[in-house]
Amino acid sequence: MIMLLAAGWANPVKAQYGINDTLLVGAVIEDGDTIPARILPVVFVWQKGKHSKKWTRLRNAVYVTYPYARTAGAVFTDIEKNIAGMDSKKERRQYINSREKELKKEFTDPLKELSVYQGKILMKLINRETGGTNCYDILKELKGGVTARFWQTVAFIFGSNLKQPYDAYGNDSEIEVIVQEVQRMYGWQQYQ
Numbered sequence: 001m002i003m004l005l006a007a008g009w010a011n012p013v014k015a016q017y018g019i020n021d022t023l024l025v026g027a028v029i030e031d032g033d034t035i036p037a038r039i040l041p042v043v044f045v046w047q048k049g050k051h052s053k054k055w056t057r058l059r060n061a062v063y064v065t066y067p068y069a070r071t072a073g074a075v076f077t078d079i080e081k082n083i084a085g086m087d088s089k090k091e092r093r094q095y096i097n098s099r100e101k102e103l104k105k106e107f108t109d110p111l112k113e114l115s116v117y118q119g120k121i122l123m124k125l126i127n128r129e130t131g132g133t134n135c136y137d138i139l140k141e142l143k144g145g146v147t148a149r150f151w152q153t154v155a156f157i158f159g160s161n162l163k164q165p166y167d168a169y170g171n172d173s174e175i176e177v178i179v180q181e182v183q184r185m186y187g188w189q190q191y192q
Helices: 050-084 089-112 116-129 135-143 145-157 173-186
Strands: 002-005 023-030 033-036
Touching (some): 050 089, 050 116, 050 173, 116 135, 135 145
Antiparallel strands (some): 023 033
């Protein structure tokens, strides 16, 4: 039995079958005719070739780097929160250095394995996860201007930029689509 639930109908239309033969189906009334209707999920269709290779490379890079970006966002937020309550510059520096040692121990080897392309994507994702603070500003705030300038020069040599922005609705919209896919898959939400 098919039960049609149409707009404006107080009671659903029932066929003359048993209770176990019932399917609830949305319906649309078109010129007095009740037609079963359903909204289909969005499907992306990509043509084979150059674009699919580019998309696959970007998707792989986001899948590899997004967990690191989430961790970086959480650590940066935690460091900012903790150093805000510290009065002396020496105390702040000691805390930052201790956190840096912990992070180096945990992440040096995996991050060395990233390609330059993945590094660029990671910098964009860190910008996203820290609420718009780029990697250069993070380094400048935590380690000083000279260190930030040094790493900016290294990034420039490899064809990148620590100051690159993240534009979720513009140039980086494809990255944003993939990040949302990853978040849905793992049940993650953006920090902040």
